[in-house]
Amino acid sequence: MNRLGHCVLGGAAVAAxxxxxxxxxxxxxxxxxxxxVKLNGPKPAPxxxxxxxxxxxxxxxxxxxxxxxxxxxxxxxxxxxxxGVADMPPAPKTVKVRLSNKGCRFDPHVLAVQQGTxxxxxxxxxxxxxxxxxxxxxxxxxxxxxPGGGQVVKKQLKDAGLLDVRCDAGHTWMKAYIVVVPxxxxxxxxxxxxxxxxxxxxxxxxxxxxxxxxxxxxxxxxVKDGADAAAAFEFTxxx
Amino acid sequence: MSxxxxxxxxxxxxxxxxxxxxxxxxxxxxxxxxxxxxPEKGRALIADLGCAVCHTLRDTQTKIRKDAPDLTFEGDRxxxxxxxxxLREPERLRPAIKGRMPDFRLLEPEALALVEFVRxxxxxxxxxxxxEYRFKPGAPGAAEGKKKAETYxxxxxxxxxxxxPKVEAxxxxxxxxxxxxxxxxxxxxxxxxxxxxxxxxxxxxxxxYSDGEANFDGAxxxxxxxxxxxxxxxxxxxxxxxxxxxxxxxxxTAADGRRLMVALNCAGCHPVRSLPAAKPLAPxxxxxxxxxxGAWLASFLERPHVIKPEYGILSGGTRMPGFALEPGEAxxxxxxxxxxxxxxxxxxVIPPAASELRDLRERxxxxxxxxxxxxxxxxxxxxGGIGPDLTRAGERLRYxxxxxxxxxxxxxxxTRMPDLNLTPDEAxxxxxxxxxxxx
Numbered sequence: 001m002n003r004l005g006h007c008v009l010g011g012a013a014v015a016a017x018x019x020x021x022x023x024x025x026x027x028x029x030x031x032x033x034x035x036x037v038k039l040n041g042p043k044p045a046p047x048x049x050x051x052x053x054x055x056x057x058x059x060x061x062x063x064x065x066x067x068x069x070x071x072x073x074x075x076x077x078x079x080x081x082x083x084g085v086a087d088m089p090p091a092p093k094t095v096k097v098r099l100s101n102k103g104c105r106f107d108p109h110v111l112a113v114q115q116g117t118x119x120x121x122x123x124x125x126x127x128x129x130x131x132x133x134x135x136x137x138x139x140x141x142x143x144x145x146x147p148g149g150g151q152v153v154k155k156q157l158k159d160a161g162l163l164d165v166r167c168d169a170g171h172t173w174m175k176a177y178i179v180v181v182p183x184x185x186x187x188x189x190x191x192x193x194x195x196x197x198x199x200x201x202x203x204x205x206x207x208x209x210x211x212x213x214x215x216x217x218x219x220x221x222x223v224k225d226g227a228d229a230a231a232a233f234e235f236t237x238x239x
Numbered sequence: 240m241s242x243x244x245x246x247x248x249x250x251x252x253x254x255x256x257x258x259x260x261x262x263x264x265x266x267x268x269x270x271x272x273x274x275x276x277x278p279e280k281g282r283a284l285i286a287d288l289g290c291a292v293c294h295t296l297r298d299t300q301t302k303i304r305k306d307a308p309d310l311t312f313e314g315d316r317x318x319x320x321x322x323x324x325x326l327r328e329p330e331r332l333r334p335a336i337k338g339r340m341p342d343f344r345l346l347e348p349e350a351l352a353l354v355e356f357v358r359x360x361x362x363x364x365x366x367x368x369x370x371e372y373r374f375k376p377g378a379p380g381a382a383e384g385k386k387k388a389e390t391y392x393x394x395x396x397x398x399x400x401x402x403x404p405k406v407e408a409x410x411x412x413x414x415x416x417x418x419x420x421x422x423x424x425x426x427x428x429x430x431x432x433x434x435x436x437x438x439x440x441x442x443x444x445x446x447x448y449s450d451g452e453a454n455f456d457g458a459x460x461x462x463x464x465x466x467x468x469x470x471x472x473x474x475x476x477x478x479x480x481x482x483x484x485x486x487x488x489x490x491x492t493a494a495d496g497r498r499l500m501v502a503l504n505c506a507g508c509h510p511v512r513s514l515p516a517a518k519p520l521a522p523x524x525x526x527x528x529x530x531x532x533g534a535w536l537a538s539f540l541e542r543p544h545v546i547k548p549e550y551g552i553l554s555g556g557t558r559m560p561g562f563a564l565e566p567g568e569a570x571x572x573x574x575x576x577x578x579x580x581x582x583x584x585x586x587x588v589i590p591p592a593a594s595e596l597r598d599l600r601e602r603x604x605x606x607x608x609x610x611x612x613x614x615x616x617x618x619x620x621x622x623g624g625i626g627p628d629l630t631r632a633g634e635r636l637r638y639x640x641x642x643x644x645x646x647x648x649x650x651x652x653x654t655r656m657p658d659l660n661l662t663p664d665e666a667x668x669x670x671x672x673x674x675x676x677x678x
Binding site: 128130131132138139141142143144146147150151152153154155156168169170 | 390391392395435439440441442443444445446449450452454455
């Protein structure tokens with residue numbers, strides 16, 4: 001557990017934002033927000049997880065995805081959401097997102113979805129997995145997935161919030177996170193640390209970023225019709 | 240108010256004969272042995288057992304409502320003959336996994352009443368089993384189910400010694416060896432189908448259904464096969480006592496069971512949708528450590544029904560149950576109560592000097608008989624009434640508390656004992672008599 005300490009947030013983060021005007025990139029009747037999320041300080045090198053069960057399939061070690069940072073401090077798996085925007089009706093059940101058990105890890109490691117989205121859970125490993133989803137410690141779903149890859153288990157995510165995903169089948173290192181958002185203005189940063197939100201109604205908002213080990217940061221953002229508002233988040237690593 | 244007019248007094252008198260035997264056992268309560276338990280363990284045990292459900296305590300934290308099973312589906316879930324036996328011998332029939340179902344020393348008609356209420360009052364008509372998957376004894380699915388149990392790693396959590404290879408984690412879920420005599424087969428089908436639907440948040444994952452839909456074609460057949468394997472056709476065992484009790488007590492109805500469940504405060508530990516919320520219907524224990532002696536308390540906790548047999552007859556069925564405590568556990572609880580549940584004012588009362596005890600007791604005896612305390616309290620063979628037997632009160636009660644209590648009973652307990660307007664001087668004498676040896 002202490003091995004994760006390298007990625008713990010220290011002190012206030014530096015946040016900067018600016019407005020750029022680029023009429024060609026966004027649809028009329030709204031604007032966009034784009035930018036990057038970074039981690040300042042030395043690049044963390046989290047120790048991989050020791051595999052303690054089903055080693056014959058899972059192997060000896062598994063990548064620790066709790067803080068993935070590329071050169072230049074670019075932070076992967078940070079969830080950017082717009083705050084202060086009106087809730088939307090939930091997505092219909094037919095909107096689907098896949099969460100796979102693959103190589104004894106959850107794929108993807110971090111998901112953001114609109115409220116109402118159906119989560120499709122699958123198991124591509126030849127070992128038994130279990131997707132146990134909780135919110136503030138209360139179970140939202142707990143589904144067992146036998147080996148073989150044939151089954152897809154569907155669960156509609158009806159309530160907004162941060163969901164914690166674990167596998168109870170002895171794979172204690174398996175973790176994933178799902179951020180369920182009551183609207184469509186959200187993004188998860190890729191390996192390049194970049195995000196963009198499109199079609200945002202003009203107005204003043206808070207823009208929030210959440211990361212599993214670094215916590216949250218917020219900044220003000222103003223969106224103008226037909227323009228892209230640039231935003232940049234910078235977490236600071238504890239040394 | 241005369242005790243003679245109280246219907247409860249008759250029951251108490253009937254019990255008086257049993258008291259003699261009980262008192263012989265009560266000699267286990269050695270008055271002066273110091274409490275040797277670990278108060279911190281005692282505090283934790285009080286939280287685990289859920290004492291605060293019935294008693295007023297200082298630290299009322301408990302997770303008993305999470306540990307005790309939800310009884311909403313109990314009428315569908317367990318076989319009535321198994322339940323009847325379980326209610327009468329909970330610890331022997333099914334040693335606790337987490338929570339500890341206490342033994343209420345239920346009489347036959349009481350256990351029957353509870354079973355009848357669970358069967359009729361807690362039945363959930365909304366959930367059904369498709370007709371083709373209803374249980375038929377001797378169904379051929381068991382062999383197929385055995386293979387499926389391996390695929391779904393059932394034994395990873397359900398240790399099942401006679402049928403499964405040894406597994407590491409065996410404390411996660413109930414052993415299945417009792418399933419065939421305990422569980423209703425049709426309920427088991429519904430349970431395996433989607434445990435998260437029946438009991439949201441339960442440890443067991445849903446393997447076959449999610450959001451009311453099957454995860455794959457033919458899921459119901461796999462569920463039925465697993466069910467048949469677990470139930471093991473042909474191995475079902477019946478407890479005949481239940482049918483015998485029904486014949487013996489035909490007048491017992493579900494309504495009797497409902498009343499008893501309220502009186503026993505079952506809803507204090509078990510979520511039961513159709514019962515009113517539990518109430519703290521047992522004595523407050525906030526100053527119990529200053530009232531009774533630790534050694535007596537430890538003995539009482541080990542066998543409450545022997546030491547205070549009047550419980551269960553008074554107050555419409557409410558009684559202190561037994562928790563199958565080990566002697567060490569009872570001592571831990573007593574040690575905690577002595578330290579944490581005390582009353583400084585009672586503890587500060589200075590007991591009479593040895594030199595004045597003899598005279599004081601003699602005076603106290605005079606007051607005791609003059610005020611007709613014996614109308615309610617039994618001393619030796621004198622019959623007494625609704626009050627506790629005081630023959631050996633010195634093993635149980637502490638001086639400071641008795642001295643203060645007899646001056647103003649209603650300030651200390653919810654009690655039927657009238658205020659006798661004793662002066663402090665008279666109270667000293669009465670307390671000395673009550674706690675002393677009696678000819």
